[in-house]
Amino acid sequence: MMRKITILAGVVVLIGLSGAAAWRFFGPSAELPVTARIGGLLPLTGSLSAFGQASLIGVELAIREVNDAGGVLNGRLELVTADTETNPQAGVMAAQSLTNIDGVSGIVGAMASSVTIPVAQSVAKFTGVSLISPSSTSPILSDLADDDFLFRTTPHDEIQGKLLAQLAEDQGVETVAILFRNDDYGRSLAEIFSLNFDGIVTAIVGYEPGQPIYTAEIEQAAIGGISDTLVLISHLEEGIPILQKSIDGSYFKNFIFADGMKANEVVQAIGQEYLETSFGTAPEGSDSENYALYKNQYEIAYGEFPEDQPFVGNAYDAAILLALAIESAGSAEPSAVRNALRVVANPPGEIVRPSEFARAKELIAAGADINYEGAAGRQNFDNAGDVDGSFAHWVFRNGSIEIVKIIGN
Numbered sequence: 001m002m003r004k005i006t007i008l009a010g011v012v013v014l015i016g017l018s019g020a021a022a023w024r025f026f027g028p029s030a031e032l033p034v035t036a037r038i039g040g041l042l043p044l045t046g047s048l049s050a051f052g053q054a055s056l057i058g059v060e061l062a063i064r065e066v067n068d069a070g071g072v073l074n075g076r077l078e079l080v081t082a083d084t085e086t087n088p089q090a091g092v093m094a095a096q097s098l099t100n101i102d103g104v105s106g107i108v109g110a111m112a113s114s115v116t117i118p119v120a121q122s123v124a125k126f127t128g129v130s131l132i133s134p135s136s137t138s139p140i141l142s143d144l145a146d147d148d149f150l151f152r153t154t155p156h157d158e159i160q161g162k163l164l165a166q167l168a169e170d171q172g173v174e175t176v177a178i179l180f181r182n183d184d185y186g187r188s189l190a191e192i193f194s195l196n197f198d199g200i201v202t203a204i205v206g207y208e209p210g211q212p213i214y215t216a217e218i219e220q221a222a223i224g225g226i227s228d229t230l231v232l233i234s235h236l237e238e239g240i241p242i243l244q245k246s247i248d249g250s251y252f253k254n255f256i257f258a259d260g261m262k263a264n265e266v267v268q269a270i271g272q273e274y275l276e277t278s279f280g281t282a283p284e285g286s287d288s289e290n291y292a293l294y295k296n297q298y299e300i301a302y303g304e305f306p307e308d309q310p311f312v313g314n315a316y317d318a319a320i321l322l323a324l325a326i327e328s329a330g331s332a333e334p335s336a337v338r339n340a341l342r343v344v345a346n347p348p349g350e351i352v353r354p355s356e357f358a359r360a361k362e363l364i365a366a367g368a369d370i371n372y373e374g375a376a377g378r379q380n381f382d383n384a385g386d387v388d389g390s391f392a393h394w395v396f397r398n399g400s401i402e403i404v405k406i407i408g409n
Contacts, residue, residue: 035075036332038063038322039082039098041109041119041131042315046086047209047237048111050263054306055134055315056081059108061301062319069358072326079319080104084115086235091115095123095131105332106130106322108315113138113184116150124149129334130341132321134314134376137259137283138184139192142384149338151381153314153321153374154283155389157185160258161192163391163407164281168197168231168256171279175200175227176256179217179234179242182206186233189258193231202226207242209235214242215249222251229254234261240269247274259283264308267396275396282310284392284406285377294354294375308401313375320357321345321379324372328364346380347371 040059043052059079066077080102082094091110098104107129110116116136124131125147133141133152137160144150168176178194178201180186186206194201202224207217221230230252232239239261246252247270257280267275285291294313299305306312325340326332344360349369352360363370372379377389393404 032071032075034078035071035073036323036326037078037080037102037104038319039080039095039102039104039107039109039129040319041082041084041091041095041098041107043086043111043115044081044083046084047235048086048260050236050265051135051309051311052084052086052111054309054312055108055111057302057306058134058298058312058315059319061298062316062323064301065297065320065355065357066323069361072323073330073332077323077326084110084112086112086115088115088118092118092122095119099123099127099129104129105326105334105337106132108132108134108318108322111135111311113141113188116141117144117184120144120146120150127334128338130322130338132318132341134318135259135283135311136185138188140184140188142386148385151318151341151385153317153376153379153387153389154311155387155391157189157192157258159389160281160283160391161189162196164189164231164256164258165193165196165198167279167281167393169199173199173229173254173256175202176229176231177201177203177205177221177227177252178231179205179207179221180232181234181238181260182208185260189233190231193233200227207238209238211238213245214238215245218242218246218249218251222246228252229256231256232261233258236261236263236265240266243270243274254278256280259310262308262310262392262394262401264400267399267401272396272399279393279395279404281391281407282394283314283376283389284310284394284403285313285375285390288377288390290353290373290377291375293356297355307403316354317372317374317376317379320354320374321372323357324352324360324364324370327361328370342381344370345372 084091180190259282324344329336329340349371
């Protein structure tokens, strides 16, 4: 069952409700009518639920900022959320509800590439409602026949796979086995890593998510004991038990991760002593002035900042971009919003940053062009709706995630 969540003067009221969850934010625009809605199509349950719940807070932060600045089109912006369950079929049904029943002008989501692809092809394309994914990284998205209604605020895995392979070489890794989630995300990243790694890949094994155990796949990856290093491309739900079995059975002792395992839950479940040599990559913008503005805004609103969670800033950027597009278009009509996205995201124009929605509105009202640069980096959409972005080299240190360096813009 989903929930209707209302935030009133900083107090959260939860009301049981079947269907989508509507988030209303009461600030300076509280007495104004709702003039536009955007959807949050996120995995609140399933294998990406930890990332989905964290990203929803990023979207919420953006909506707060928009409504604190007086909303859009002289009224209040409302967020309606729907749970994809990290499942393609559930995601399509949730997207249909957002577009056909709730009448959203644009959608932040989905997160998993395996969900975003069917939603883009069967919902966004035919309803004219744009999707901006904060986390779908499969290169497949770049070539989808989506009639230009699919965008993303995170760079794709063609970049991440190459960086991860280079990072492994830089760390002195010479042989690896690869175990990947058998979906659009896992297959693409495993292939790109293997093509760009100059060392020896001893095995490439896919696993089907949702199994009670993964012993057979782990043993297949470890066959011959040639490599003691496992590249694990996974979601948390399967990744943690795979790690535990790999360690308990002495199959592997070193691990390399992508973004799907960048969470403190991993080290809490496995233990720091087993992860001392592990490292990974994930989309990240944490060394930029823009990121600092966003982080400060987050801490003022919610307190402790989630350093271990990827994609929260990307979700914030996606929601801000939809709000800016609505204001720039002077309309909440979905196609008009789509047409305005590159206008507000790309140069030329006056640069606007996180926490500057009020200033952006003033510039738009004055007829000025704007160029939004976000928490997750520059958000310049190319012809495929992609951005270049930046990545973190991260490790587990002292029981939590630590960023070693940022690579990219």
